[in-house]
Amino acid sequence: MSEEEENVGSGKTAGKPPVSKERAQQARRRFLRTALLTGGVLGAALSGYLPIAYAQKKRLRPPGALDEKDFLSSCIKCGQCVQVCPVFAIKLADLSDGFGVGVPYIDAREQACDFSCDAVQCILACPTGSLTYIKPDFLPVRPGARMADKPILLAKENDPEPTLNLAERIGVARLTRPESCLAIQGKGFKGQARGPDYDGELRYMSVDRWKPIKVADHPYDVELCDLCVQACPIKNAISIETVFAPDGTQRKSPVVHEPCVGCGVCEMICPTEPASIEIIPGEGWRA
Amino acid sequence: MSAGLKRRFVDQIKVMFGSDPAKPTKELIAPQAQVIHQYKKGNRDLIAEKLHARAHAEHKNIWRNRRWATLIFANLLFVVSFYFDIQILEGALTASRFIGFHLIDLNSALQVMLAHKHIITNLLIGTGTVLVLWILLGGRSFCSWVCPYHLLAEWAEKIHLWLVQKKLVTDAPVDRRLRTVFWVIFALLAVLTGYTVFESISPTGILSRAMIYGSGLLAMLWVLALLVFEVFFVRRAWCRYACPIGLTYGVVGIISPLRIKYTLDGCFHEGDCRKVCLVPHVLDTVIKGRAVDTEVPIGPDCTRCGLCVDTCPTGSLKFDVKGLAKLV
Numbered sequence: 246m247s248e249e250e251e252n253v254g255s256g257k258t259a260g261k262p263p264v265s266k267e268r269a270q271q272a273r274r275r276f277l278r279t280a281l282l283t284g285g286v287l288g289a290a291l292s293g294y295l296p297i298a299y300a301q302k303k304r305l306r307p308p309g310a311l312d313e314k315d316f317l318s319s320c321i322k323c324g325q326c327v328q329v330c331p332v333f334a335i336k337l338a339d340l341s342d343g344f345g346v347g348v349p350y351i352d353a354r355e356q357a358c359d360f361s362c363d364a365v366q367c368i369l370a371c372p373t374g375s376l377t378y379i380k381p382d383f384l385p386v387r388p389g390a391r392m393a394d395k396p397i398l399l400a401k402e403n404d405p406e407p408t409l410n411l412a413e414r415i416g417v418a419r420l421t422r423p424e425s426c427l428a429i430q431g432k433g434f435k436g437q438a439r440g441p442d443y444d445g446e447l448r449y450m451s452v453d454r455w456k457p458i459k460v461a462d463h464p465y466d467v468e469l470c471d472l473c474v475q476a477c478p479i480k481n482a483i484s485i486e487t488v489f490a491p492d493g494t495q496r497k498s499p500v501v502h503e504p505c506v507g508c509g510v511c512e513m514i515c516p517t518e519p520a521s522i523e524i525i526p527g528e529g530w531r532a
Numbered sequence: 533m534s535a536g537l538k539r540r541f542v543d544q545i546k547v548m549f550g551s552d553p554a555k556p557t558k559e560l561i562a563p564q565a566q567v568i569h570q571y572k573k574g575n576r577d578l579i580a581e582k583l584h585a586r587a588h589a590e591h592k593n594i595w596r597n598r599r600w601a602t603l604i605f606a607n608l609l610f611v612v613s614f615y616f617d618i619q620i621l622e623g624a625l626t627a628s629r630f631i632g633f634h635l636i637d638l639n640s641a642l643q644v645m646l647a648h649k650h651i652i653t654n655l656l657i658g659t660g661t662v663l664v665l666w667i668l669l670g671g672r673s674f675c676s677w678v679c680p681y682h683l684l685a686e687w688a689e690k691i692h693l694w695l696v697q698k699k700l701v702t703d704a705p706v707d708r709r710l711r712t713v714f715w716v717i718f719a720l721l722a723v724l725t726g727y728t729v730f731e732s733i734s735p736t737g738i739l740s741r742a743m744i745y746g747s748g749l750l751a752m753l754w755v756l757a758l759l760v761f762e763v764f765f766v767r768r769a770w771c772r773y774a775c776p777i778g779l780t781y782g783v784v785g786i787i788s789p790l791r792i793k794y795t796l797d798g799c800f801h802e803g804d805c806r807k808v809c810l811v812p813h814v815l816d817t818v819i820k821g822r823a824v825d826t827e828v829p830i831g832p833d834c835t836r837c838g839l840c841v842d843t844c845p846t847g848s849l850k851f852d853v854k855g856l857a858k859l860v
Contacts, residue, residue: 318647323627
């Protein structure tokens with residue numbers, strides 16, 4: 246029926262100029278469309294660099310993540326880490342993250358990683374080594390990222406193997422808003438840490454060793470607020486200490502120690518709004 | 533294999549990269565095929581036969597329905613594996629695990645390898661598994677039988693063709709060499725920038741993740757923009773002229789035993805198959821006088837979608853597994 250159609254779209258007869266005016270116009274239009282499609286696709290693809298260049302805030306990546314640049318290049322954007330997380334801490338980024346679209350991150354305030362899986366399952370699930378137990382030798386280690394010792398998971402403290410297989414921290418907790426911290430003000434806390442509508446879950450050893458429950462279902466009642474210390478899943482990572490305020494008065498304050506892996510449970514549980522303690526993603530330990 | 537088929541095999545690889553199909557010279561056409569061509573040329577009765585066959589041709593959608601069912605099933609398997617935690621097919625189309633076995637999309641793997649420049653064992657295993665799988669299954673059959681964007685694009689194409697029929701839009705082809713250019717550009721970008729640049733706009737990955745995780749709603753706007761472009765401007769623009777995934781799987785398909793086979797004998801050269809085809813340049817052989825042999829395998833750029841098989845009123849186009857007839 247349409248045998249003559251077969252040469253449409255082949256106006257580029259080797260070397261020879263197009264014969265008719267119509268043909269020339271057709272070829273020109275086709276060239277313009279080709280240029281338009283090229284520009285559109287490449288423009289869209291390269292615009293993915295903008296969010297990387299202008300990122301206001303670094304994302305907190307799942308445990309065992311390579312450094313940001315290597316993480317973005319090695320991640321295959323499949324979300325297998327998302328699937329194994331028992332508390333659904335891991336989410337995939339949208340196009341607003343540019344080249345980071347489909348790359349996993351943790352919004353600790355929303356739902357932190359509390360190592361409910363006991364074994365950093367997300368690392369095990371990763372097919373490309375973006376999340377890894379052992380970093381390849383040719384990749385540099387950020388200053389202060391290497392853990393002095395393997396972190397001890399409190400939930401496994403009495404097991405034969407109490408540690409997490411985690412060589413580097415993903416960030417460090419920092420008391421970013423000391424003025425709002427209840428402990429520093431000498432205040433206690435009573436009630437649901439994040440209110441009745443909060444969906445986040447944590448594993449409470451006193452409730453169930455294997456099953457995380459809603460934070461809203463686990464109200465607190467403490468004389469002096471130490472929720473961050475109570476909730477922290479890592480041994481010796483945070484404690485309430487007596488500190489001296491600038492005015493010389495003695496205060497109680499949460500103090501972060503070297504074993505902090507940057508999981509974000511303290512930021513998640515902090516009952517003040519906004520959180521007084523936060524994770525600085527990618528930050529190393531500084532004594 | 534005759535000299536003509538050999539030449540055609542190489543020619544079709546070039547065609548996949550964007551060159552125009554070459555018209556075979558008479559010496560390249562096998563004698564038996566020449567006899568058939570000659571017969572058809574001199575036999576006017578064929579027209580009456582053609583009209584008769586056409587009047588009685590039923591419009592079938594057998595392969596299309598099978599394919600749509602497979603495509604939807606495969607993608608749903610990802611979704612339910614996560615949603616109901618049944619762990620059969622975990623992950624997304626870029627990389628997954630089928631009951632524990634790593635599967636990694638070839639183009640995604642390539643992007644990651646080029647960007648990160650470090651390959652771990654699991655990545656290699658998953659890529660190897662998928663490579664073998666698609667060599668067996670036909671290379672670009674990934675496109676039409678699995679890729680979720682393909683299905684949406686097929687529906688967009690229907691709207692586009694309806695608009696063309698109503699003369700509201702015109703069909704506007706683009707230079708097919710563009711896809712090869714894109715493939716090279718995206719490979720280079722991965723190496724040079726160290727980012728998997730293509731993944732950020734790949735509708736295959738975006739759609740797969742959106743279905744499974746409900747993430748990337750903004751990214752879906754990009755997919756929508758592509759579909760709109762295809763409806764109003766260029767028919768099947770992404771799959772035909774842009775997507776490097778298609779070219780990657782196309783290269784795999786070069787050595788695949790599964791393909792469509794064309795039989796010259798009964799063909800009326802009406803060209804219906806070329807009208808429904810995503811990649812009509814692979815069907816140049818059905819044009820009157822072009823077939824180099826009585827049976828011609830269709831080239832690697834073919835997505836094995838089966839639309840031509842459904843459309844052909846004479847059964848001249850069929851699925852075929854190379855060497856299977858000899859085995860059985």
